[in-house]
Amino acid sequence: MSRKIYFAGSIRAGRDDADLYARLIEQLRQYGKVLTEHVGNSSVEKVNLLKKYIFTCYESHLQHFVMVVRHKQMINREEKDLSEKEIHDRDMEWLNESDYLVAEVTQPSLGVGYEIGRAIDLKKTVLCLFRPQTGKRLSAMIRGAENESTFIVKDYKESEAPSIFKEFFKEEL
Numbered sequence: 001m002s003r004k005i006y007f008a009g010s011i012r013a014g015r016d017d018a019d020l021y022a023r024l025i026e027q028l029r030q031y032g033k034v035l036t037e038h039v040g041n042s043s044v045e046k047v048n049l050l051k052k053y054i055f056t057c058y059e060s061h062l063q064h065f066v067m068v069v070r071h072k073q074m075i076n077r078e079e080k081d082l083s084e085k086e087i088h089d090r091d092m093e094w095l096n097e098s099d100y101l102v103a104e105v106t107q108p109s110l111g112v113g114y115e116i117g118r119a120i121d122l123k124k125t126v127l128c129l130f131r132p133q134t135g136k137r138l139s140a141m142i143r144g145a146e147n148e149s150t151f152i153v154k155d156y157k158e159s160e161a162p163s164i165f166k167e168f169f170k171e172e173l
């Protein structure tokens with residue numbers, strides 16, 4: 001059974017890194033199914049959940065049936081058409097069913113911080129990626145949560161992402 005990865009990145013807190021998120025998501029696809037591909041979509045407000053619905057339909061496993069029905073209800077609805085509660089509840093459902101949270105945390109975001117806290121509570125394995133060359137300082141509440149096993153924080157340059165993912169997912173085999 002393939003891994004499920006929840007990718008987290010800033011949306012309302014700023015979209016400067018949206019293209020980087022898309023490239024990271026593309027790499028993560030080698031390691032599992034990324035449930036939150038819309039985070040890397042530079043026109044996230046126009047994400048069409050029909051694609052997700054079609055993909056979900058290919059999953060024949062019974063345990064996905066409920067999700068399929070839910071996604072069907074959202075068919076043809078864009079991200080911007082979802083209520084705040086629908087976004088929150090959908091994302092929490094995806095986080096709950098995911099095995100890993102990978103978060104790009106350079107652009108500080110309340111939503112990403114919230115997802116990280118919830119992921120810890122749900123006992124997910126978390127990888128946080130931070131680019132120090134931006135001159136920003138990562139919150140102590142993220143860096144200080146590092147435990148070298150289930151909560152990993154990596155300072156990185158984009159060129160280092162492939163090797164970080166390789167090492168992270170190899171160790172998690």
Ligand SMILES: O=c1[nH]c(=O)n([C@H]2C[C@H](O)[C@@H](COP(=O)(O)O)O2)cc1CO
Nearest residue numbers: 008009010011012013087109110111112
């Ligand atoms: O429209 C949305 N869709 C969505 O999935 N999110 C989730 C996924 C992102 O990892 C995170 C971004 O939070 P924020 O918008 O506070 O930067 O929250 C957040 C929003 C907007 O807050």
